[in-house]
Amino acid sequence: MALELITLPNGVRVALDPMANLETAAVGVWQRVGARWEAAHENGVAHLFEHMAFKGAGGRDARAFAEAVEEIGGVMNAATSYERTSYFARVTREHAGAALHLIADTLLDPHWAPDDFEKEKDVVTQERGEARDQPDDHVFELHQAALYPDQPMGRPILGLEETIAPLSVEALTAFRAAHMAPERVLVAVAGAYDRDAILACAQERFGALAPRPVLAYAPARAAAGCAREARRLEQTHLVLSWPAPPAGDEALYAARLMCEIYGGGMSSRLFQEVREARGLVYAIDAFIDALEDCGRLGVYAGCAARNAETVALMAGDLLAALAREGPTARELARAKAIAAASILMGAESPMGRAEARVAQVFLRGRLIGFDEIRDKLNAVTIEDVRRAAELAINGPACVAVIGPKSGLAAADAFHARFAQGR
Numbered sequence: 001m002a003l004e005l006i007t008l009p010n011g012v013r014v015a016l017d018p019m020a021n022l023e024t025a026a027v028g029v030w031q032r033v034g035a036r037w038e039a040a041h042e043n044g045v046a047h048l049f050e051h052m053a054f055k056g057a058g059g060r061d062a063r064a065f066a067e068a069v070e071e072i073g074g075v076m077n078a079a080t081s082y083e084r085t086s087y088f089a090r091v092t093r094e095h096a097g098a099a100l101h102l103i104a105d106t107l108l109d110p111h112w113a114p115d116d117f118e119k120e121k122d123v124v125t126q127e128r129g130e131a132r133d134q135p136d137d138h139v140f141e142l143h144q145a146a147l148y149p150d151q152p153m154g155r156p157i158l159g160l161e162e163t164i165a166p167l168s169v170e171a172l173t174a175f176r177a178a179h180m181a182p183e184r185v186l187v188a189v190a191g192a193y194d195r196d197a198i199l200a201c202a203q204e205r206f207g208a209l210a211p212r213p214v215l216a217y218a219p220a221r222a223a224a225g226c227a228r229e230a231r232r233l234e235q236t237h238l239v240l241s242w243p244a245p246p247a248g249d250e251a252l253y254a255a256r257l258m259c260e261i262y263g264g265g266m267s268s269r270l271f272q273e274v275r276e277a278r279g280l281v282y283a284i285d286a287f288i289d290a291l292e293d294c295g296r297l298g299v300y301a302g303c304a305a306r307n308a309e310t311v312a313l314m315a316g317d318l319l320a321a322l323a324r325e326g327p328t329a330r331e332l333a334r335a336k337a338i339a340a341a342s343i344l345m346g347a348e349s350p351m352g353r354a355e356a357r358v359a360q361v362f363l364r365g366r367l368i369g370f371d372e373i374r375d376k377l378n379a380v381t382i383e384d385v386r387r388a389a390e391l392a393i394n395g396p397a398c399v400a401v402i403g404p405k406s407g408l409a410a411a412d413a414f415h416a417r418f419a420q421g422r
Contacts, residue, residue: 011182012206015357017190025096025191026350028088030358032184035157036082036217044159047080056111097197104205135402143239143400146225181212191350220294224396224419228408236308236403243395244295248363254384260335280307297392305407312414323393326386394421
């Protein structure tokens with residue numbers, strides 16, 4: 001079998017990625033829908049929709065559904081992001097088709113009892129409380145709200161207590177009716193599976209989905225935000241960010257290598273200069289958050305309050321230096337080696353491959369071989385990396401800080417120096 005992208009007559013797509021010498025498969029259904037499509041008053045409905053997948057489906061209650069999954073030796077889960085919702089399972093080869101039927105039940109034949117829905121709203125409220133109790137999690141939510149004020153992208157995926165409480169089963173029904181559009185549904189399978197069984201199930205369960213009106217979201221409008229929250233903590237937690245290319249943009253290859261050089265690992269500039277040379281932080285790293293129409297180069301750091309301002313300014317200064325001078329040849333070669341290893345490691349995981357295929361189809365409309373990705377990374381030059389850093393540091397920056405009052409001045413210092421670019 002070969003890598004395939006098949007489009008059913010109604011527009012639902014099926015990505016098939018066979019992996020030799022395996023006995024298991026990752027099977028899932030991804031929807032191009034998430035928190036970005038929520039109105040302000042229904043913030044959290046996409047996440048609640050995903051949660052209700054495990055309250056029963058296909059004529060089964062929650063217990064019977066869990067038993068049906070485990071009777072085929074499967075492990076099932078789901079996840080919600082701003083732009084996608086996924087429902088996926090790991091199973092042995094012979095049960096891949098059965099797993100897809102079970103996932104289809106959660107989407108097309110759910111068990112949405114009002115009592116179960118009220119219980120699940122309480123569970124999500126507890127989940128929100130847990131996230132708020134973790135400052136290294138909550139600082140990201142604070143940063144997101146400062147970066148995208150008064151926009152769906154700035155609201156928490158988990159929702160707010162005041163928006164979750166009024167939601168009803170009818171809200172779930174309306175959300176599904178609006179967003180279960182064929183072109184936004186993608187079945188992805190990677191590993192070992194019966195191709196005919198997968199295609200038969202996909203056609204049977206999703207082939208009758210009817211077209212829906214195209215629902216666009218408003219473009220993201222990033223702000224040079226600055227947020228702070230005083231808490232009685234031992235450490236100060238910081239998130240800093242600058243612009244980066246959106247997902248699907250060819251410039252993202254250089255940006256990802258730049259991010260690796262800047263703060264991706266123990267040999268990166270951030271780790272070596274801020275942690276190793278000066279001992280200012282316990283943890284620091286950089287990351288790329290790429291969405292369909294926007295992207296961010298971000299930095300997370302945890303440090304003593306007395307070091308917070310120095311850490312924030314050093315992070316910006318190190319990025320500015322990379323934008324001026326570019327990386328060394330050795331740094332770039334090391335980043336490419338790390339990227340190649342990451343691709344190969346991901347290619348050995350059925351779930352990693354399935355998720356990669358989903359991103360390729362939703363963003364580029366085609367499946368891309370891993371060799372093509374490696375070739376594009378290998379083609380990145382020192383000047384490409386320097387320009388990626390320059391794009392970031394010259395754009396509006398955003399900062400969020402949580403911790404003792406004595407560390408909150410880091411937000412103001414960073415904002416004053418970097419908010420409007422260098």
